[in-house]
Amino acid sequence: MPVGRFGFRFGLAIVIAAALMAAVGPYLVPHDPNEQDLLGRLAGPSWSHWLGTDALGRDVFSRLIVAARVDLGVAFLGAFIPFIVGTVLGGVSAYFGSIWDLAVTRLVDLVLSFPLYVLIISLVAIAGGGVKPLLVVFTLVGWVGYARLIRSTVLRIKNEDYIFAARLGGVSHLRILVRHIWPNAIRSSLTLLVTDMMFVLLGLASLSYLGLGIPPPTADWGGMIADAQPYMQQQWWLIAAPGFMIGLIGAGLMLIGERLDDR
Template structure:
């Protein structure tokens, strides 16, 4: 009985229309967002695929049936079967094991880019939108220069200058991914910078830095989060493209783009070598897109009104 009452109490605390604290208000908003997300079947499919990717990366040593870089020319290009679930590649390496360990590289790239590019774009966009004038013009023209080049081409230029490698590839992707976030943050800043609560903060003596970090940036976070989720597919494809061209992860590191590159010459005769990592990239990119669409509906009130 007491547990039932406690559960009812927590549910009532999360569904109240009159929150009594900032913490409760945020908890209610998160709970309502989760309920909306849970009702979207496609979003749950995307979330499930992303959860599987994370679990695969965490438990890679337990899920892999072979060492990812172990070569055995006697078992090269074996089709999927009991000994090798997804077959072997041209060097006799187990495709399933390399796919599992490749998920770690994918998450590594996604995590580092998601922690760097949005921050750079958020800072540049909010500063440009708040200060205006020549600061806005200079920062936005620099942003326009980056936006004028296709992301993959610009990333190729940076990697060519920095040298091949997974770290340099991540840096190149981050340097090419921040302009859209700057544009989104600037647009949001121009909307809220003349709001009454910003004027009230200035009257209370808040400086420009405090207003940007404490009042404007939090208002831009929802749009930036949605943009991050929708951009993950492009980031994964860019990383795979660099790996395919030999400028990303270097052998013998298991990376999905590099696996496609090494298996493309066997595509017509031994389809599994290149097709399976390609399907993995497709599923993960689709998962982030499905989740991003749902988050846009939840976090953008204008989408909900429409």
């Protein structure tokens, strides 16, 4: 079902609000997100702790807000860096062809020959947890989708009349790629970029839940869900709060992506 303007604006409002929360939220939180109070552990929501405290007595609301910067930062860079890498490699391979195209397509086939989640978990286990290793892993896995999409688009565009005219006019290959081919081919990847941010966000939460994502004590939503699992029967809000944030932002990105795809 096509997403209307209201759905697009609603999704955009969610993402903008989340980005603002990630940008300024850590400076406005009422408590230190890593400060422990073992005497006040697993306290319910109150005026002093709006979402209660976790098993170590840390303020859940403060950790929820601070975690937005980590999770959204990894979600954006974990999709944007592969977007850049895939766009460059896919465009170059399709434009020049020959050995360049053969090398890139064989590399794409190599990555796609492995099950996606098994490959991600294996690479994370080798590289270790943390923001930088995770970005490297998401880049190694995620660039292939953009490369395939850009390659198929550039193969069509490079035979257009205005590209032939640019070549006959003595325009350099780099200028043709940068000024004429990539701006026209990149539009098809914008939808994939937005939806890929959603998948990276979910992937990060899954890895953190398994203990392979952001190492403690840094707050992130997947880790908060994992820490709260033993107490979900009595303190259900400890899981509901980060789960709601993941679902809400994921829904916002999905609405934006579907609207871009409709357009």
